[in-house]
Amino acid sequence: MSAWRDARRILCVRLDSLGDVLMCTPAMRALRAAVPGRTLTLLTAPAGAAAAPFIPEVDDVIAHRAAWMKADPHAAADAPSHAPGHDDGLALVDLLAARAFDGAVIFTTYTQSALPAALLCQLAGIPLRLAHCRENPYALLSDWAPDPEPSGMVRHEVQRQLALVRRVGCPPAGMALSPRLSFVPRARDVAAARALLRADGVDPDAPWLLLHPGASAASRRYPPAQWAAVLRLLTERPGLPLVLTGSAAEAPLVEDIRRAAGVPAVSLAGRLGLGELGAALALAAVAVANNTGPAHIAAAVGTPLVALYALTNPQHTPWAVPNRVLFHDVPCRFCYKSTCRAGHHSCLAGVVPERVADAVAMLLQRAASKPSLGGSGIALKTTA
Template identity: 40%
Template sequence: MPDPATADLRHPAAHRPGQADPDWAAARRVLVVRPDNVGDVLMTGPVFRALRAAAPAATLDLLASPAGAAAAALLPEVDGVVTASVSWQQLDVVAGDDPDAALVDDLAARGYDTAVVLTSFSQSPWPAAEVLRRAGVPVRVGMSKEFGGGLLTHWVPAPPDAEHQVDRMLGLLAAVGVPSRGVELAVRIPDDAATPLAVVGARYAVVAPGASCPSRRWPAERFAAVVQGLAEDGLTVVVSGTDREAELVAAVAGEVGVPIAGGLGLGDLASLLAGAEVVVANNSGGVHLADAVRAPVVELFAGTDTVDQYRPRSTRAEVLTRPVACAPCRQLVCPFDQECLAVTPAEVLAAARRLRSVAVSVAG
């Protein structure tokens, strides 16, 4: 009897031994599917870098959500973007018999010969694979734990759930013949990026108190205390957010911060973060953008996800969280008291000062 510890117990349809890898050198139109948020798209940078080296003659496009599409313009290797609100990323029941019909027609008209479906550990590639099959994309690559028939032409078994998202995506590529070109995040700051540097001055910090859902947001009053402490350290403190976060931004800025709610595109924000002595933010796209421009970052990480899957690795960073039994919960609103974010302003200020190499003791 074969040793169960060494036997290949993968599903027989998954990445079959002897299966030929896609001919990347011959690829002409490649679509990368990642219809998620800004941070998820920013983390695809190493994927596009690897694909550009493997398929130098190909056009590399990204299928992105409306929220994530803005990040694509900052990735140097992305040639074009297909923006869609796909059915498999909606929280509510999608109306209509075929909500992705228009997307199928659009993809078919673009004539992709290869598609790579990127997912987190809790997402399935199979709905995207079916859309791609219907659109006539002949090579469809994805990663999954569960069986989905023949919808993927190259089905790669999933790694352990805790693997970093960048490593997960690069592992998918490596399994189909695309070597890594490095795990570091990188973005291209537009030449016309506008930043409020005249207001900010030479030495400043950026505090970003927003997040995609309430369960990820550290309390506003604690952010305000951090703004006060950074200002006492002699920094101008810019508090940034979207126009919908104007009330939150104003509350956190108080009398000492510089509130900027809306008015900055993602390229503008990248330019702003690049010059900051430190960035303080929730687990959000802002953290990944800071990571990509090498700004030191203190991240307040809620228990909605697992830290090691999303930890900043391209810059100096400290991730502050509390271990809790209910994590990772993936809840939009915490049903408890956000014990995972029971971090004090003093701890955040201490982390920020360590990253700035400023020997300042924190009272209390």
């Protein structure tokens, strides 16, 4: 552990998407705060790299599409110029070696192997390498955290990553750190979001609701017809302005939902950059979203969240924010699939729109009280 206390230049590896990166931010905060003058560089997929400007703990970012990770179907074709692609593994080794990192922390879910990234870091000459691993990594890791998941337990992703960095003294005993995820919109993002809302007739300083119907995985999307029913119910109660968000690719979905609902609702789909989306989420009274990146941004900015939570896995529920997690229990729970192999989508389709409206009303009632930093609504600790 003494070697880690001397490590100033740390590479954090999380080769996943935006939400996965955000769930590592409490652990990255602990890493950075533990050693004065320590800097963090994030190695991540292009989708995850988009979050870096809004994460104060991150000093630099390297984007890379790793061949051993699941491809992101929505990844932009134009990765940053310093980002090696699938065929540039050796170039990435050279890039990391040139940075002369003192240590690397490899963050993974328990369904992923840390060994390819560990080999990458070893070839780059990074002397300290920390990761969870089920197999004996031998010399690939200088600090091996035997993985207790899923045989002994299943933890929230935030808890998993915090447990990893605690193995190397981060945070030091007695150091108190905020448990919240990190995402800080810039002043210009806040100004732009406020201007867009005003232009569409929504007072950004009065209560309004943000709804995000999209998700990258088909298995995590609440059915459009039920979204439309939710809009109709929310128009009746509580009767606050409704603002829908989504990517440019999700704009047709949002428009279909608006048309089917037949009630007034503003669409900002395709009109917000990532920072502006974070700002809009911060301004909303309550957000409603599938289990997707914007749900984790809502948690990071402290906006109460109704999470329409497909039971694909139990580890990604809202963290450290007032929330209601809605799902319909099914025998095929925790399938870890991007598409519903059973074809019924019952874990989401079974959530009736009235439950969503009731959850929004409950969070609005609690909004004036002290936020609760608690739990998720799904029991995470399981046995094999």
